[in-house]
Amino acid sequence: MHKKSSRSRLGTTWNHIKRDRQLLLLFLPCILFYVVFRYGPLYGLIIAFKDYSVFSGVLGSEWVGFEHFITFFTNHDFWMLFRNTLLLGLYTLIFGFPFPILLALLLNEVRNKWVKKSVQTFSYFPAFLSVVIISSMIIDFLSPNHGILNQMLAAFGFEKKYFLVDPGWFRPIYVISEIWANTGYESIIYLAAIAGISPTLYEAAKVDGASRFHMIRHITLPGLFPTMLIMFILKTGSMIRVGYEKVLLLYNPMTYDVADVFSTYVYRKGLLESNYSYAAAVGLFEALVAMVMLLSANAVSKRLGGNGLW
Amino acid sequence: MVGERKISWFGVINTLILALVAVATLYPILYITAISLSDTVSVVQGKVFLFPKGLNFEAYGEVLKNDTIPRAYLNSVFYTALGTFVNLLFTAVAAYPLSQKGFFGRKFFMTAIVLTMFLNPGIIPTYVVVQQLGLTDSVWALVLPNAIWTMELIILKSFYENMSTQIREAALIDGASEYRILFNIVIPLSKPALASIGLFYFMGHWNSFFLPLIYLNDADKYPLQVVLRDMLIYSAENDAGLVDRSALAPQSIKNATIVLSMIPVLLIYPFAQKYFAKGVMLGSEKG
Numbered sequence: 001m002h003k004k005s006s007r008s009r010l011g012t013t014w015n016h017i018k019r020d021r022q023l024l025l026l027f028l029p030c031i032l033f034y035v036v037f038r039y040g041p042l043y044g045l046i047i048a049f050k051d052y053s054v055f056s057g058v059l060g061s062e063w064v065g066f067e068h069f070i071t072f073f074t075n076h077d078f079w080m081l082f083r084n085t086l087l088l089g090l091y092t093l094i095f096g097f098p099f100p101i102l103l104a105l106l107l108n109e110v111r112n113k114w115v116k117k118s119v120q121t122f123s124y125f126p127a128f129l130s131v132v133i134i135s136s137m138i139i140d141f142l143s144p145n146h147g148i149l150n151q152m153l154a155a156f157g158f159e160k161k162y163f164l165v166d167p168g169w170f171r172p173i174y175v176i177s178e179i180w181a182n183t184g185y186e187s188i189i190y191l192a193a194i195a196g197i198s199p200t201l202y203e204a205a206k207v208d209g210a211s212r213f214h215m216i217r218h219i220t221l222p223g224l225f226p227t228m229l230i231m232f233i234l235k236t237g238s239m240i241r242v243g244y245e246k247v248l249l250l251y252n253p254m255t256y257d258v259a260d261v262f263s264t265y266v267y268r269k270g271l272l273e274s275n276y277s278y279a280a281a282v283g284l285f286e287a288l289v290a291m292v293m294l295l296s297a298n299a300v301s302k303r304l305g306g307n308g309l310w
Numbered sequence: 311m312v313g314e315r316k317i318s319w320f321g322v323i324n325t326l327i328l329a330l331v332a333v334a335t336l337y338p339i340l341y342i343t344a345i346s347l348s349d350t351v352s353v354v355q356g357k358v359f360l361f362p363k364g365l366n367f368e369a370y371g372e373v374l375k376n377d378t379i380p381r382a383y384l385n386s387v388f389y390t391a392l393g394t395f396v397n398l399l400f401t402a403v404a405a406y407p408l409s410q411k412g413f414f415g416r417k418f419f420m421t422a423i424v425l426t427m428f429l430n431p432g433i434i435p436t437y438v439v440v441q442q443l444g445l446t447d448s449v450w451a452l453v454l455p456n457a458i459w460t461m462e463l464i465i466l467k468s469f470y471e472n473m474s475t476q477i478r479e480a481a482l483i484d485g486a487s488e489y490r491i492l493f494n495i496v497i498p499l500s501k502p503a504l505a506s507i508g509l510f511y512f513m514g515h516w517n518s519f520f521l522p523l524i525y526l527n528d529a530d531k532y533p534l535q536v537v538l539r540d541m542l543i544y545s546a547e548n549d550a551g552l553v554d555r556s557a558l559a560p561q562s563i564k565n566a567t568i569v570l571s572m573i574p575v576l577l578i579y580p581f582a583q584k585y586f587a588k589g590v591m592l593g594s595e596k597g
Binding site: 020023027029031033034038039042054057058103107109110112115118119122125127129130131132136137139140141145146147150151188189212248249267271276279280284286290 | 429
């Protein structure tokens with residue numbers, strides 16, 4: 001009896017596959033892509049527990065257990081990387097978070113359509129520029145020889161500053177340029193959220209004699225709160241994945257101590273020094289921390305009564 | 311309303327702040343354009359602030375004479391065109407089965423796909439896979455490992471889901487195959503969605519520098535961004551006083567290259583803006 005039903009279930013599955021054979025054939029490239037390039041590397045992670053050499057391949061290389069992890073955790077680089085990654089991420093999160101909201105609030109208060117439209121058009125533009133171009137602009141602006149900032153310092157009688165080799169300036173430069181590049185782009189989301197707030201609330205407030213500031217404080221901001229919460233979780237979750245491309249372009253041996261983050265370290269150790277296994281171990285640690293952060297941020301948000309991401 | 315006609319202090323200050331924001335975003339771009347159009351002496355002496363000093367097109371002439379940059383430009387155009395095409399094809403073909411309610415294994419596939427957004431093994435294992443497949447030093451190393459962006463796939467799938475199912479059912483009854491339905495009906499009907507995600511793919515390829523940097527060894531194959539990066543590091547070291555190479559002022563040549571690299575972006579920008587905002591919104595909703 002039991003056997004029969006399981007056979008018939010197998011039969012339905014088979015019929016189902018046969019019925020969907022065209023769709024499945026269309027779907028085949030997608031399956032191949034995810035298996036090879038998204039799940040394949042997960043399998044490749046076992047090299048973090050081996051001494052990988054290109055010649056013996058993933059399977060042929062020798063097992064070494066947690067050796068690479070122990071080397072990493074006992075290395076003084078570990079704390080430096082941990083601190084740098086966390087601080088760059090944290091500063092970008094804390095200082096960068098309010099700007100898109102502020103911009104959206106200000107744009108929302110503009111009555112002149114033309115002003116609103118053109119400010120928006122301009123403020124998105126940096127989102128279309130590559131990190132290489134952005135870094136190049138930073139270097140131009142801060143150049144001690146002809147950079148505009150140093151020109152101004154000189155005009156006011158100050159000494160020239162070598163911003164990019166000064167460890168004290170790396171973090172501010174990184175954070176300020178992130179804000180410059182992302183504010184316009186991120187404000188799109190908040191503007192849309194503001195557009196979703198019911199106009200009747202504003203009309204009622206107006207009848208009650210509320211000023212613009214009152215309306216922003218008591219209607220717009222509370223209306224934005226759920227969006228802010230979601231954005232905050234997303235950003236906390238990706239905090240540890242600091243924009244390593246920009247770090248890679250802006251740092252130099254003089255600023256390694258404050259600028260080196262997990263990803264740039266992985267790139268240097270793994271791809272420049274061909275220390276694949278060690279770098280894979282560092283990368284795995286980074287990925288785990290990132291996942292834990294995203295999961296806990298989501299849990300906190302649910303506890304607060306807001307919506308989680310899932 | 312009477313109150314709104316009056317010029318309020320709030321309105322004036324607000325407009326001023328926003329004007330400041332616009333200037334702050336635009337100024338760096340105007341500045342590099344001015345540098346690229348100025349003569350070397352003015353650039354080195356730091357006389358350029360907003361308008362080009364000693365207006366000339368020498369830097370552009372140098373860029374075009376030199377064969378590295380035009381070749382890199384063509385490489386970038388080729389990689390971007392091929393990459394975006396592959397992305398759109400893969401995504402469109404993958405999203406269609408996923409959008410069909412009764413599709414075999416749909417739930418399993420969706421879970422497996424969404425899961426990859428959280429399981430990111432990092433660059434080394436991916437690099438090893440690409441290397442073992444023998445893709446290193448070819449365009450395919452830039453195209454295939456990112457043939458589908460999960461977020462874009464989800465966006466397109468939701469778009470297909472919102473399309474009328476009656477069209478498909480009618481076409482099936484008429485004996486059309488799934489391939490015909492997809493390529494002759496669904497894809498033509500989803501042009502706005504494809505334009506929106508295509509834009510993200512386009513920008514991703516045009517601005518990509520890290521992947522070409524790690525996967526391409528042959529300098530002849532470098533795209534523009536990698537060449538720019540080489541100029542950048544050279545001039546950064548120069549500026550920081552780490553390297554003493556005096557006579558040359560690569561500033562104007564570098565900035566001319568940057569301006570040239572922004573041309574495709576500026577060309578699509580008017581269209582881009584509309585779709586870009588839409589894409590950001592969809593992305594954030596499904597996030």
